[in-house]
Amino acid sequence: MEEITGFIQANLDMIYVVILMGFLGIEVIGRVPSVLHTPLMSGANAIHGVVIIGAIIIMGKAESDNYLALILGFLAVVLGTLNVVGGFVVTDRMLEMFKKKKPKS
Amino acid sequence: MEISILAISYLVASVTFIIGLKMLSHPATARRGNLIAAGGMTLAILATIFLYKDDGRPLGNYGWIFSGIAVGLVLGWIIAKKVKMTAMPELVSFFNGMGGACAALISIVEFDYIYREAASEPDKVFGSLIHTGHYLAIIAGAVIGSVSFIGSMIAWGKLNGKIKDVSFKGQHIINLIVLVLVLASAVATYFAATNSAIIYFFVTVFLALLYGVFFVQPIGGADMPVVISLLNSFTGVAAACGGFLYDNKAMLTGGILVGAAGTLLTILMCRAMNRSLMNVLIGSFGGSASGAGPTHAGGGTVKEITISDAAMVMAYAKKVIVVPGYGLAVAQAQHTCHELEKVLGEKGVEVKYAIHPVAGRMPGHMNVLLAEADVEYDKLLEMEPANEELKTADVALVLGANDVVNPAAKTDPSSPIYGMPVLEVGEAGMVIVNKRSMKPGYAGIENQLFFEPKTSMLFGDAKKVLQELIAQVKEI
Numbered sequence: 054m055e056e057i058t059g060f061i062q063a064n065l066d067m068i069y070v071v072i073l074m075g076f077l078g079i080e081v082i083g084r085v086p087s088v089l090h091t092p093l094m095s096g097a098n099a100i101h102g103v104v105i106i107g108a109i110i111i112m113g114k115a116e117s118d119n120y121l122a123l124i125l126g127f128l129a130v131v132l133g134t135l136n137v138v139g140g141f142v143v144t145d146r147m148l149e150m151f152k153k154k155k156p157k158s
Numbered sequence: 159m160e161i162s163i164l165a166i167s168y169l170v171a172s173v174t175f176i177i178g179l180k181m182l183s184h185p186a187t188a189r190r191g192n193l194i195a196a197g198g199m200t201l202a203i204l205a206t207i208f209l210y211k212d213d214g215r216p217l218g219n220y221g222w223i224f225s226g227i228a229v230g231l232v233l234g235w236i237i238a239k240k241v242k243m244t245a246m247p248e249l250v251s252f253f254n255g256m257g258g259a260c261a262a263l264i265s266i267v268e269f270d271y272i273y274r275e276a277a278s279e280p281d282k283v284f285g286s287l288i289h290t291g292h293y294l295a296i297i298a299g300a301v302i303g304s305v306s307f308i309g310s311m312i313a314w315g316k317l318n319g320k321i322k323d324v325s326f327k328g329q330h331i332i333n334l335i336v337l338v339l340v341l342a343s344a345v346a347t348y349f350a351a352t353n354s355a356i357i358y359f360f361v362t363v364f365l366a367l368l369y370g371v372f373f374v375q376p377i378g379g380a381d382m383p384v385v386i387s388l389l390n391s392f393t394g395v396a397a398a399c400g401g402f403l404y405d406n407k408a409m410l411t412g413g414i415l416v417g418a419a420g421t422l423l424t425i426l427m428c429r430a431m432n433r434s435l436m437n438v439l440i441g442s443f444g445g446s447a448s449g450a451g452p453t454h455a456g457g458g459t460v461k462e463i464t465i466s467d468a469a470m471v472m473a474y475a476k477k478v479i480v481v482p483g484y485g486l487a488v489a490q491a492q493h494t495c496h497e498l499e500k501v502l503g504e505k506g507v508e509v510k511y512a513i514h515p516v517a518g519r520m521p522g523h524m525n526v527l528l529a530e531a532d533v534e535y536d537k538l539l540e541m542e543p544a545n546e547e548l549k550t551a552d553v554a555l556v557l558g559a560n561d562v563v564n565p566a567a568k569t570d571p572s573s574p575i576y577g578m579p580v581l582e583v584g585e586a587g588m589v590i591v592n593k594r595s596m597k598p599g600y601a602g603i604e605n606q607l608f609f610e611p612k613t614s615m616l617f618g619d620a621k622k623v624l625q626e627l628i629a630q631v632k633e634i
Contacts, residue, residue, distance in 0.1 A: 060291060067402060071414050077176060078418025085183035087430055088513075088540075090423065090521035094387050095250045096182040096192050097419055100175050101257050101393045103199060103412035106206045107264040107400035112226065113210065113217025115267075122267045123219070127226050129263040134230025135237075136257035137203075141196040142238035143249055144182075148189040150243075150529035 092147045099140025105133030167205035168408035174198025175412045179419060202408045203227075243530045244487045247523065248317035251310045251386045254393055258306030261396035262363070265300035268403060269359055272296070276352045284355035285348040292403060297344045297359075299399035301366040306392040308370035313382045313389065316374075325376030330440060333372045340365045380561075381438045383521065384427050388435075391420025430515040432578040460596065463614035465623065468590050469630030475552035477508045479544065481581055482524050483517050485558010485593060489620035492531035495557065498624050499533065501631050510537050512544035512554075512581050514562035545582050554586035558593060558620050564605045573603060589613040592623050 061068060085093055108129035115122035174194050181191025210217055217223070234253075241249050276287035285293065315321035343365055347358035377385055398413030400406070428435050463471075472478050480499070486492060499509040511533065517524045525538060539547060548554060556563055559581075566573040567580045583589050589612050596608070607613055616623055 056290075064291065064402075067405070067410060070407065070410050071398070074411050074414035075418045078179070078415040078420075079422045081176065081180045081415075082183045082419045082422060085423075085426070086185065087426075087515040088522045088525045089183060089185060089188060090427060090430075091246070091250075091383075091523060091526060092188060092192075093179075093182050094383075094390055094420070094423055095246075096188075096195065097179065097394070097416045097423070098250055098254050098257070098390050099192075100179065100195055100199070100412050101390070101397045101416040102253075103171075103175070103202065103409050104257055104261045104264070104393070104397035104400055106202060106406060106409050107397075107404060108226075108260055109203065109206050109223055110210060110212065110217070110404055110406075111264055111267050112219055112223050113207070114212040114215075115219055115222075117219075121270055123222065125263045125267050126219075127222050129260045129267075130223060130226030131230045131233075132256040132263070133260040134227050135234040136253050136260060137199055138231050138234030139238045139249070139253040139256070141192060141199070142235060143241075143246065143253070144192045145189065146238065146243075147246060147526055148192060150526060 092144055095140060095144040095147060099137060099144055102133060102137035102140050105130065105137055108133040164205050164209040165407075167201050167209070168406065171198040171202035171205075171408045172411035174201075175415055179415060242490070243527055244490060245318065246526065247383060247386070248314045251314040251317065251382070251389070254386065254390050255307045255310030255314065257393045258303045258310060258389070258396060260303070261299050261393065261400060262303030262307060264400055264403075265296045265303060266363070268292075268296050269300070269356075273352075273356050273359075276355075280353035281351055284350055284352045287352060290348075293348060295399045295402040297347065297362065299396050299403070300359075300363050301340060301344065302392050302399065303396040304363055304366035305370040305373065306389045306396060308367045309374040309389045309392075310386065312371060312374040313386050316379050317382050321375075323376065323378055329372070329376050333369070336365060336369045336372055340369055377439065383516075384424055384431075384435070384438050387420055387424040387427055391417045391424065394418075394420055427516075427521055430521060432575075460608055461611075461614050463590060463616055465616070465626045466630050468614070468616055469627050469634065471588060471590070472502060472507065472553055472555070472627070473505050473631050473634045475507055475587075477510070477547070477551045478502060478553045478555055479510050479512050479539075479548055479551045479583075479586060481512045481514070481517075481554060481556045481559050481563055481583060482528065483514075483557060483559020483562060485620050487518050487523065487527055488558065489622075491557070491619075491621035491624050492527045492533075494621050494624040494628070496528070496531040496533050498628050498631070499537075501628050505631065505634070510539055510544075510547060512539050512541070512548065512583075514541060514559070514581050515579075517559055517562050541579060541581065545585070548582055548585045551586040552588065554583040554589045556583060556589065556591040557624075560593070560605055561603075563607055564603070565607055566603065566605070570606075575603065583607065584610060584612065587612075590616055592616045592618065592620055594619060 112126035112130050115126050175198055178191045178195025181187035272288045312321055343358055343362040347355050350358050374385055394413045394416030398410050401410030401413055428438055502509050513524050515521055561575055563581050563583045565584055567575045567578045
């Protein structure tokens with residue numbers, strides 16, 4: 054029991070963030086038209102590419118003789134960048150097509 | 159001072175993620191929203207590279223970091239720009255898998271660090287030597303990231319036709335057992351003696367990968383969008399685990415935001431198909447459809463129509479409603495379809511498109527495709543107005559769609575798709591259905607529509623058929 058309260062105490066601000074973001078994430082896309090489901094999924098996909106920050110930290114703090122961290126870290130940076138760049142560019146390409154039609158209608 | 163600039167950068171990035179997601183859910187602001195989120199991401203990445211301090215030391219290995227980013231940037235950009243619009247859904251899945259793998263790799267390296275720290279006391283219980291919160295974040299990131307990675311790769315393979323659906327009896331039980339083993343192994347890592355903890359850890363990762371395969375493998379190709387959306391939210395949670403590990407608010411907000419939004423989006427997609435998430439995951443489609451009773455009843459005969467007759471009918475109609483489906487996407491016929499619309503338009507025929515929310519392989523798939531072919535936005539009708547228009551239409555031209563026009567969804571309570579809203583093409587004066595064959599659609603059920611007296615079939619590849627139709631209409 055003490056461990057649990059201790060854990061909550063130590064990570065209180067994190068727990069707040071998790072709970073609030075959970076509700077916010079649901080609230081923010083609550084009324085999305087089905088036309089936008091695919092672009093929205095793709096956009097969200099790009100946003101979780103934020104995991105690349107972790108990859109950069111891993112890479113940046115790796116000792117020069119720690120080959121495991123260097124190799125896996127490098128791989129993680131490449132994959133994370135793929136997620137971010139690919140995600141945003143694909144989303145933009147999808148949305149570009151909607152955009153062009155708007156003025157005509 | 160530098161630290162606070164870093165914290166502010168993360169704060170700004172978090173806010174751009176929220177605003178970006180908000181703007182992405184409205185058609186008029188969507189594109190700007192995407193760019194805003196991308197801007198925030200760039201800021202967070204640059205701030206991390208130059209300002210992050212690990213125990214007071216700035217990050218090193220800049221050569222590795224920048225070359226990694228350069229490789230990812232070039233590859234990602236090329237792939238994202240080169241891929242055809244029809245292949246978009248699987249591309250989203252592919253990139254999602256990359257994010258999942260990234261999260262899993264981070265966890266593996268971090269585990270290696272805490273393992274080394276504890277390694278000086280090989281006989282003590284591993285869990286007693288490490289920070290429990292860190293261990294939880296690491297193991298959760300490793301498991302969720304691995305499932306997300308392998309699951310996305312399989313979804314990717316299924317959507318581009320490289321991987322077939324395979325399921326066997328009792329699969330759900332086995333899936334459950336594997337899942338329990340994953341959790342057991344994760345617990346065992348914690349309570350094992352330190353020198354064997356690393357073995358348990360890699361067993362956990364391996365089992366998680368296995369679970370990812372088993373989880374996605376039995377689910378039918380038509381349900382992949384829902385699965386991708388779900389895996390998307392998984393990767394979000396995996397990223398948030400990284401946020402916990404590094405006490406990094408940008409990762410935490412971005413990850414949880416996507417986790418929550420992704421879960422809701424998954425449920426919304428299921429709702430558009432009038433099915434529950436459980437129903438999709440357990441995968442009753444396809445597999446058990448044979449038990450769906452009298453779908454063959456009244457089979458009757460199928461009437462074929464020739465290209466020239468079809469062209470004649472359409473050229474003299476007042477209003478034609480086109481119902482596109484996955485067949486159109488496979489045949490890459492969206493441009494040809496638009497051409498037919500123009501040719502018919504010149505003859506004074508009013509042409510509109512009826513878009514079912516789940517037509518194609520992803521919600522909104524058809525809108526994206528037709529938009530690519532320059533079809534005007536206001537010619538695309540959503541389901542309800544489309545059903546109104548169909549009542550006054552002379553011809554409904556169904557192009558490679560099947561389940562979304564199946565009347566059984568309204569009339570046959572024993573049908574697996576009963577209750578799903580469908581396009582009521584039967585209301586139109588005449589129905590012309592273009593399909594490659596009589597094969598059932600992804601729900602694996604017969605379509606009574608094809609046997610109706612009003613319906614005429616036009617077999618063949620959508621693009622070829624449309625080209626011939628255009629030629630014939632022009633001659634009239």
